[in-house]
Every structure is written in C-alpha cells, then in structure tokens.
Amino acid sequence: MSDLPNRVSLREVGPRDGLQNEEPVATKAKIELVDALSQTGVGRIEAVSFVHPRAIPQMADADDVWAGIVRNPAIRYSALVPNLRGAQRALDRGCLEIEIVVSASDTHNKANVNRTTAESLDEISQVIDLAHERGATCHVTVSTAWGCPYEGDVPVERVVSVAKRAVADGADGLSFGDTTGMATPTRVTRLVGETRMAMPDVPLNQHFHNTRGTALANVLAALQLGVADFDASVGGLGGCPYAPGASGNLASEELVHMVEDMGIDTGVDLDALINVAREAERIVGRELPSQVLRAGPRTRRTPMP
Amino acid sequence: MSDLPNRVSLREVGPRDGLQNEEPVATKAKIELVDALSQTGVGRIEAVSFVHPRAIPQMADADDVWAGIVRNPAIRYSALVPNLRGAQRALDRGCLEIEIVVSASDTHNKANVNRTTAESLDEISQVIDLAHERGATCHVTVSTAWGCPYEGDVPVERVVSVAKRAVADGADGLSFGDTTGMATPTRVTRLVGETRMAMPDVPLNQHFHNTRGTALANVLAALQLGVADFDASVGGLGGCPYAPGASGNLASEELVHMVEDMGIDTGVDLDALINVAREAERIVGRELPSQVLRAGPRTRRTPMP
Numbered sequence A, B: 001m002s003d004l005p006n007r008v009s010l011r012e013v014g015p016r017d018g019l020q021n022e023e024p025v026a027t028k029a030k031i032e033l034v035d036a037l038s039q040t041g042v043g044r045i046e047a048v049s050f051v052h053p054r055a056i057p058q059m060a061d062a063d064d065v066w067a068g069i070v071r072n073p074a075i076r077y078s079a080l081v082p083n084l085r086g087a088q089r090a091l092d093r094g095c096l097e098i099e100i101v102v103s104a105s106d107t108h109n110k111a112n113v114n115r116t117t118a119e120s121l122d123e124i125s126q127v128i129d130l131a132h133e134r135g136a137t138c139h140v141t142v143s144t145a146w147g148c149p150y151e152g153d154v155p156v157e158r159v160v161s162v163a164k165r166a167v168a169d170g171a172d173g174l175s176f177g178d179t180t181g182m183a184t185p186t187r188v189t190r191l192v193g194e195t196r197m198a199m200p201d202v203p204l205n206q207h208f209h210n211t212r213g214t215a216l217a218n219v220l221a222a223l224q225l226g227v228a229d230f231d232a233s234v235g236g237l238g239g240c241p242y243a244p245g246a247s248g249n250l251a252s253e254e255l256v257h258m259v260e261d262m263g264i265d266t267g268v269d270l271d272a273l274i275n276v277a278r279e280a281e282r283i284v285g286r287e288l289p290s291q292v293l294r295a296g297p298r299t300r301r302t303p304m305p
Helices: A014-020 A027-037 A062-068 A084-092 A106-113 A117-133 A156-168 A185-198 A215-223 A252-261 A270-284 A291-295 B014-020 B027-037 B062-068 B084-092 B106-113 B117-133 B156-168 B185-198 B215-223 B252-261 B270-284 B291-295
Strands: A009-012 A044-049 A076-080 A097-103 A137-143 A173-177 A204-207 A229-232 B009-012 B044-049 B076-080 B097-103 B137-143 B173-177 B204-207 B229-232
Touching (some): A009 A252, A014 A027, A014 A044, A014 A076, A014 A270, A027 A044, A027 A270, A044 A062, A097 A117, A106 A117, A137 A156, A137 A204, A156 A185, A185 A215, A204 A215, A215 A252, A229 A252, B009 B252, B014 B027, B014 B270, B027 B270, B044 B062, B084 B097, B084 B117, B097 B106, B097 B117, B117 B137, B137 B156, B137 B204, B156 B173, B156 B185, B204 B215, B215 B252, B229 B252, B252 B291, B270 B291
Parallel strands (some): A009 A044, A173 A204, B009 B044, B044 B076, B097 B137, B173 B204
C-alpha cells in the first residue's frame, strides 16, 4: 500500500449534516459544538445550512449559529445552501465557502427539491457564478452517487456526467455522496477511476455513510486511488432516516483512528475529537454509533490481569 | 481490483465465538441457531467449544448441542478445544475438525490459559498429532495477531514465528484473530504478506473484530492479497468484553453483503442469513450490531415518494 496519500483532509460535517438529521438542539449547543471541533485540529467544518426553516427546522437558527461561532483562523468554515436564495443569504452573511447538493437520481432530486437533476444543475450554475462574483468558492456534492433508495443503482456514466457539468460550470470542488450507504469498494474504485480519467485535476472529496458497515472499506478503496479528502461526522452524528437505529455518516473518530494508524496524517488530535464526540452524545441525548467512541482507540490498554 | 478472489469461504462462528460472549442461552435455542444457519448456504459452522464448564459456563452443554444438530452433509461443522483434554472429548464425540487458539502475546495467553505462548504451542503440537491419529484436522488460530489489550502492539515477526511453529507441527490451517479489534488495513497487509512469504501454501483464514469499525476495511486489504477465507458471526453475535456496547465479531451479513456486491461469490443466501440474524437477536434478547440487519441490503428499495 505504498501509494497511499501521506495526508488526508477531513471536512467535519457533524454540526450540519449530523444535526440536520437529529432532533432539534439549542443554538447555544450548536455553537459550542462547532467551537469545540475548532480546537481538535480539523481543518474544515461544515457549520450550518442556510435552508428555509420550513424545509429543515433543525437549521432554523443558521444565522445565529453562523454569527456566534468563535472563528479559528486556521479553519475553513462552510455552509450548505439549497438554492440561489440560500446562496444569497450565505454570501450576505460573509460565508466564503458554500456547498450545494444535486442528486444523480432524478427521483431522489425531485423528492428533495422538487426538480429534475438537470433543473438543479441549471440553478447550480447560477449559484457558482454568484459565489465567484462575491469572492467565495462553491463546492458541489453529487448525492446518490452509488445508488438511490428509490431507483436503485445509478449508472456511473450518469454520475460522472452530472459531475462534469458542475465542473464545466465552475465548481471549485466535487464530492460524491453515498446518501443511503449503497457504496462498496469496487463501486468506489469504478466511480473515482472514471471521474479521475474525465477530470484529473478537480479537487475530489468523498462523503460515505456507514449505513451498511462499508464506510471505512470505501475510504480504503478511495485512498488507494489517491483521494485524500473525506467528509465525516463527529460521533457519527446524523442517523439514517430510512432505517431507525442504523448508522448514517461515517464517524470522524473512526476515520481519523484508522488512517492515522496507517501512517496518514490528518492533523487531528484523536483524543480531543473523542471528547467532542462524547459532548455530541450529551447534546443529542442518545448513544451515537461511533465504535471508536465506545471502545477507545487501539492504543488504549487494559490493566494487566 | 481485478486480482480479488472469485469466491470467499465464510466460517460462521456465531454459535460458538458469538454465544460464548453473550449471556447463556438454552441448549434448544443453540441447536436451532446452528440448524437455521445450515440452511443459508454457509459452508462451515463453528458449532461449539469443548471447554470446561467452569471456564466458560455458556458452553457447558456442548455435548448436547453437538449431538443435537441436524447435520447438513454440505457443511463442515467444527469445534473449538482449549487443550489436549478438550481435543480428546471433541474427537470422542466424532468431531472431524477441531480448532485451537494461542495468543501471540504471552500476557494475553497467560490470562486466558495460564501458560506462556511457548507452553501452549507445545500442547498444540500434541493436539494436532492426536487429531491426525483420529483422522481429524486441526486448525490453529493465532490471536492478538494485530495487538494485545495488555501489551499493545505485537511484533509481526513474533506472530509469524508462532504461526510457523504451528504449521511446522502439522496444523491443517491458520487463522489470525484480531481479538480486540486493533487491526487496520496496512497492518493486515504487512502480516498477511509476511505470512505468505514464509508459508505460501498454508490455508489462511482471517478473524476480524469490528470493535473499532475497521473489520470490512481489513477484509478488503486481505482480499487484495488473495485471502479468501474469513470468520464472521451472524448478526455480529458476541459483544466486546472490554467495552460495553461495542461490537465484537464482524457480522456475517455485512461480510456477505459487501463481497457479493463486489462480484465475489460466497454461496450464501443473504436474505436467509438476515432472517437468522433476526432470530439470533431474539435468542439473546438484545439488539445486535449488524448494520445490514438494521438497514437491509443495498438492493432494498424505499417506496417512491
């Protein structure tokens, strides 16, 4: 495995993608979570979503959270936006890095935003232009990249074609989202490989869910193709809406724990991150799925018998 | 990933390794579990441990379970034995495939069987001879192969040297046990690679625990070196004694689900296996950690919105 990257960048998505899929929590707790994460060594935090409160009540206080965060200058804070209007709002609040999602599957995209994939891509093009006019960047996530819960498998060609369109329109970075945990390693190899062939230079992030236990195996497959940028959520915040009790987001501690032991630097202090995961459990009032939070890192010793 | 094996063999260890680490269950339920597993397509089942009831009360009824199983002639049923006495007992009951474990770490081996690793290897040599005299096979598992909860890292050379001794003494197959989930993919690559260099032809099984979420990533690393034989436990039966709430054994459904989607044949009917996992939950009266049991396979569709 000598061709693995030396360093991996983690985008911490717990405060947004995580909390968006939990019961609503207090604004103060959200700000404390972001601020605690900003002391762990993570380089990027997806902090809020500027989405209409009727659509996502969990993010109704996005303005207050965004304004309340104590900025660590070493960290890039980003915000998700659902559309042009949300982008305007984010940029007006001084956000320099926005993200927008489009599903590769029409059915899933319609269920989410009542538009076809093509219609969303047209709006994303305008969002990218607006971000650039305002001196911000715009990253595009192609979701249901390894399968759609309604349609099933999504052809690799379709996913790559959606990604190509976003990049042609100026996206500053791409992410593939495994929305309901349908990716397995050979599928990751295929999609990442095809994407790299089509667009060798575009910054490429992977967003895996551990819904079916494969998230870290998928990370390994992506690492082996040189991918060095992953989303993960502290504690594994963000359940799986399709399966009560099942995991959603890959837990940040599990990602950091595995890749650091493989000799890949993340810049993250694992013990500090585990402490924040414990705090995240307290905030949402339920046990989170992170195995490393439960068992501790592999360096933990049991007292001699 | 063109060099992956076409077929993987699963040794189902839920009835032994799984139930040994759960609260005791009724003999009838154990027999029903083995019999249900024998209808799923798995080729091998580790059914019982012939161990002293004072040491492991959960296996006190091993004789009755072993006698009560309805044999499927397509399946190899095996039994774990702790020592020469247990081997004698297993062979007297007609067992044709026995397994014995030795820890690569002295501290862990002493905690388990009050002997050094070297002392256990001497006895294992006698167990192998006895098995062969009686027309049976003996497989040896080297546990704490990727780390010991008391001592920490175990040098690869030490693990390989323990394995070599067992093979030199006639072991019919080797397994490496990740006893407390300390393996990560690069460690798997290193140990499997060194083992293959030293003993290219010995049958090699891997027994991963998902204690820190890495089990399927470790499977992928092993597959990439041609390993095609894995232990797994239905539903993920068998908690982690060191961390309440944490996972122990890799869940059989998670293994089958991932590798089958990667085009690797297991011979197992995943739906049937999930049904048995559900039954295993009923037997032990707690939620098991298998993600595929919770979420269903990736082929499961959500009704169109």
